[in-house]
Amino acid sequence: MNTEASGFLHQPTAQIHLTRLCNLQCQHCYSESGPGQRSQLPLTDLFKLYGILCDEGYTQVSFSGGEPLVYPYIEEAIDVAIDHGLKVNLITNGLLLKEDRMRRWQGKVDLVGVSIDGMRTRHDRMRGRKGVFDKVIAKLELIRQSGIPFGLAHCVTPDSLGELPDILTLAINSGASLLQLHPLNQVGSALGLLEPLSGDDLSRLYIIAKLMQLDCPSDFRIQLDLVPASEELRYSWPVSENNNSLSSIANPLVVREDGSMVPLNYSAGRSVQIAGCSKLWMSDIKHWKASGQVEFQATIAQTMHDVNCAGAPFIDWYDYFARASKGLGVERDLIPALGLD
DSSP states (O other), X not given: OOHHHHTOOSSOEEEEEOBSBOSOOOTTOTTXXXXXXXXXXXXXXXXXXXXXXXXXXOOEEEEESSOGGGSTTHHHHHHHHHHTTOEEEEEEOSTTOOHHHHHHHTTTEEEEEEEOOSXXXXXXXXXXXXXXXXXXXXXXXXXXXXXXXXEEEEEEOGXXXXXXXXXXXXXXXXTOSEEEEEEOOSOGGGTTXXXXXXXXXXXXXXXXXXXHHHTSOTTOEEEESOEEHHHHTTOOXXXXXXXXXXXXXXXXXXXXXXXXXXXXXXXXXXXXXXXXXGGGHHHHHHHIIXXXXXXXXXXXXXXXXXXXXXXXXXXXXXXXXXXXXXXXXXXXXXXXXXXXX
């Protein structure tokens, strides 16, 4: 299986959503973050979490939100993660990046991901504020000058498919080394507000991404969170024994701002939940490894069954997994009429 193309992670990674507070209110936000949200992971819990992650075999943390740069303890969060031997990535809307902050992060942060929702008009509309695109583009130069590796992350919508070549050019010209393309999911703020990608759209996205990669510099990578079903359905998920590390099966591990833990996707349902709150992390993880992962394995099997029955040629695996964990099937409109499979 092509793990890189599917978005599956080579390094055992914990995606930590530090807060739901954000300086923007984006139309597609899966966690419904915004200026009015206040929930956040306490710093003492975060420090305790690092020890658990190391014990469970995780080697990398990826900070997200909300906007991680509004988290009041972001510098401490980075420093203590490094003290634990963890690599640090973060994903940001870019507006709060500053020169002194970039200097502090040199030699500490392995990768900065900056969200770009399209070119100027589309990005500003999705972000709900005019002028943010130009501000973010100016911030990209700060990252480039710092020498910290960075990439652009784009949530693909039906309307943004035509802008993908321009977004790629922007990424390359800005000095980025990565462009992540993630299909829009019908969760959070996007539910009922934005048009989902159809099966035809997913087929186009896969082909466009493959063609764009051919024109990229050798050191530039496009990560597409989409994979042909023929590859996915051949994949058998590993079963973790009771004494094995959590990272051997839940990769990525998602830690929400309320302390709950789920495998693979922030939007995963309670049926596959690993831990309910920070106070119960140790006991809940032990219980999940002993018996709770049975439901997880059943959800994996149900996802593969649903996709196989639907005949969809391309899979947004994380979205389909979240649907299955909530008892939702694969939408019939994900089956394309193009005959591109």
